[in-house]
Amino acid sequence: MKEDNVCKERVFNDLFRTCSKGLHDFLYYKYGENNNPQDIVQIAFEKLWMNCKNVLPEKAKSFLYTVANNQMLNAISRKQTVLNYSLQKPKYYTAESPEFLLEEKEYHDRLKKAIEELSDDQRVTFLLNRVEGKKHQEIADMLGISRKAVEKRIYTALKILQQKVEINNL
């Protein structure tokens, strides 16, 4: 029986289809948008291709994450992490007062700043769970930490965000 190896286009293609988005999102949540997560994903896969004879298909995902993280750490600018957000329009239309809309915007600005100020590890764990809906164990496997550590990070991040966002609402 022929062994599957990463140098086979079909296998490589499959790996890209299954891993690329997750890797991209992980890099985006952890390091923000101005550190070119798309480019880092490309580079990680380029390196996987060059090393396809030395990496088993089942080890490929962890290879990609390690390479991408290292590449990012080396390329990283000292700029602050920046994330984007777009306020979703409410599904039903109520006549909202200008004061309310302003308060909403200020709330979201505080939240954006607070998320950006979380540590990289807290942020990526928290967002992968709350925004991407990934389960605690899934995240633990992805980041190479324990499930308890994931729960702790999520709770700590949440507490910090609550503090920072509520600061004006006394």
Next chain:
Amino acid sequence: MTNEDNVKKWLAGELSETERTEFEGTEEYARLDRLLKAVNNFKAPAYDVDKEYSRLSQTVHDKPIISLCKGISPVFRIAAVFIVTLTIGYFLFNQFHRMADNPRWIADQRSVFLPDSSFVSMNADSEIRFSDENWGKERNVELKGEAFFRVKTGSQFNVKTQQGTVTVLGTEFGVKDRDRYYEVTCYSGSVKVVTGKHSVVLEPGVAFRVMNGKQEKYSFSDQSAPDWLNGESSFKSVPFGFVINELERQYHVSVEAGNVDLNQLFTGGFAHNNLEIALQSITVPVNLNYEMTENKIVITVEGQ
């Protein structure tokens, strides 16, 4: 149950039906709910897998596949293709590899993470070079200048400079290779230094140096990393000439000290954030004067 417990259990989905309904009626929950809904606005931008794969296919087409030789293929045909690919790959590699990577010298960053996440921090005027793909069985770094290393436990790690080679298995140490000044400082772990025909092993708190051809081993305490990582240069019984050289490097200035005895030993240091104070720090303790004009600094003996 405290509020904190409520939130933790709610997050984990561990509240009973009644507990959950009760919690979801509180004001605390209303605030939590608002925050978590707002967080959803921060979703990562859409990732177009097809578009990104096309983009990847274009660059990957030219990339050579590296193979660790595990034995000679019995089929001559395949072996021939492999050799041809590797040969072409060797020439294409430098051309197409676009990231800041081996084998060119890295001088435009002060700190670098090596392929195994070992960490290198470089002082002013220093460069390193290492090979990405051959990182594994042996870890080799070439250094020009001065750097601090934090090495992850693993295979043999070698730092080669002009004046010697340092070998470690996993540790923290500094290497300084400047003109006629070679110094290796061991902060943790164990470090072997080979320079010329001389070989020495250092434990934590011990440093080895060769200054102007003179070798010595000395101990130090209360230090887990070099001072230059914290914006200061410090010296212990070092010929004054080397102190001036370091100041020139940190501040990108040129210092004239024609009449000064460059061999007198100096113990002390200077900070990297203020040139005037730095000059005072090195001249005052040894009875020297300095004069700073627009583009020149001159150090003279007091009274002359």
